[in-house]
Amino acid sequence: MTHRKLIPTFIACALLIASIAHAELKVGDTAPQLHVQKWLNGQPVEKFEDGKVYVIECWATWCGPCVAAIPHVSELQTKYKDKGLVVIGLNVWEGNPPKVEQFVQKMGDKMNYVVAIDEGGREGQSAVAWLKAAGVQGIPTSFVVDQKGKIAWFGHPMEMEPVLEQVLAGDFDAVAHAKQQEQVEALGQQLNAAAQAGDWDKALKIVDELAKLSPMMATRMSVIRFHILLQEKHDYDAAYKHAGQLLEGSAKDEPAALNEMAWAILAADGVEKRDLPLAQKLAGRANELTEGKQPQVLDTLAKAHFEQGRVDEAIKLMTTAVNLADGDLKSQLEATLEEYKAAKK
Template sequence: MTSSCAAASIRCDRGRAAPGENPLASAPRARRIHGGGWCEAYFGTLGRRRTVGIGRIGRVALGVAAWVSAAGGAAARAGEAPSLKVGDPAPALHVSKWINGEPVETFEKGTVYVIECWATWCGPCRASIPHVSDLQAKMKDRKVVVIGLNVWERDTSRVEPFVKQMGEKMNYRVALDAVGAGGKGKSAAAWLEAAGQDGIPCAFIVDRETRIAWIGHPMSMDKVLEEVAAGTFDAAKHAAAAAERKALEQRLAEAAQKRDPDAILEVLDAMEAKDPALAVQLSLIRFEVLFKMKKDLDAAYAHARKMSATLWKEDGMALNNVAWVILDTPDVARRDLDLALEMAVAANRLTKSENAAVMDTLARAHFEKGAVGKAIEIVEAALKKTDNEELTKHLTASLARYRERQRQAK
């Protein structure tokens, strides 16, 4: 995984699920709708994401073991030189069918294009769609054209119904990759593989001279797109910053390979100093390194309390994620259940008691604290908030367990 697309957001890695299988509906444990190994998070590291319906994100646990493995892979690939780079002419699009919007046969000078590579099975791709739609709506009068390029799709018959279901929430052009010999996507090869990108979502910005201006995660492209559209984008400055970021990522990969938590924490400090916008993501990684790798529970809990009052204060998903790690990580010498409950309560308040996965975390926190009746009440309500089959099964199993505990206590 190259760094540009991984920074600040989660991505799905290619080829980690069986053909036709939706990775988001599979799990090594009922707890995780998404197991470590499919999604990459934060600078090429693997994470786990729980997705509840389109765009409704549940919890993320970074999965240190998988993260270390992925970081090692990133280090091994660091010397590979991509054939498609920033500044190169944009390659042609190979499209089998235009699903949404007017076809784009060729890139015209004077227009800015965003080629956003995605797939229906990729949870982070689906979570990015509303943001990409907002950008298209914002930039539509400035000769900016967004194209959602569907790639690596295991069952292309799913694409059109998916786009139709999204409706106005997916208000940009959507195209299906053309498949060549051996079932290989032509556009995926010309864009993603040529640029050394092996994860999605991944966006390419094509400037008004039809050259690649930027390659990155669609959740991170707002400022760059604005500058490219305005003609103020400084490619040299961006390239220098990218080189510095790559050097830090290499240091992170090396520290992860050695399983050296202190070295990892040192690099995280340097990354945050270089890019304060990544503070929330890096703070989540810091917690997990302290909690799982270093097993410094006092430091981990102190960090979580500080972040809960600052960076995570209005971030329901961050609060929920960390609460779940505290509650569900096996073999923890001392769980701060009061902290987990405080964070789960805050997360549920921020999500207005509408996110079933967050409610599940809250129920678990009450259960672990001995408030079994309260846990049952919350799970019963959560079941009414989701139509996700996997989450429904998990909630049903939890409800049975809680009721059994209640029965035994009588």
């Protein structure tokens, strides 16, 4: 089977939030310079011009959630282009320009914004100046740069549109946002402490507080609630009820979140009761949203079918996934495909 490392999302989130409190680069600071080895897709951006709003979208070809977010980021570029938005897809933590160029070329119009390859390979200068300086430990991460060249916000690209609208309209309250971030950071530290102590009831309360405090984080916090219920408290009925509500509610149009929950149901260690039909529904919706073109999502959906004994359908889906993938992911999917074929014999 394909092996994906299931990161303990709730702990990762808490650590991320807590790390921001000690970061060098914060909201309100002047945006750092971009260090670019090569520009792809459109005109190079040599400097941030006054009056324009920029999104620096940090991504990599190997990052499934990054790839899953590309259609949404492209939609934002199209939707707000006439209001002065410039999106720059900053490829980081990769160090393989030919692979990136091939990926961008293959995406075509589905990646309709400027793309820049970080200078300096896997430990690139832009990654250090932006991600490391901001205390960010994972991607995808988007930075919103306002009309004065200041960092207005940074976080997951699927959560940035409300802030982006305010920044473009000139209505963004940076002071209020900074105060809110201080509260988020404090709660993040508490969440980290609760997770480290194994106090999952307290962790759930903090997750709910974070969701109320920051509506942009509400769906992410809801997914974390699911992980805690499923993988830590082993309250399967509550976990699956919650996932079903997310499927019908706030996560219904978020393929990355849906796929993440489906894979956890199918493959997370220590889960003794797996709701395979629910995993199939979650992955099926994610596949619908990504138009059947995301190999990671197809991998999840194939596994859901395979675990329910529908080997032929699993083989069909995995074959498509293999044809869409490249690099290490392709090799992993090919191995899984062979296992599915062997199971049919």
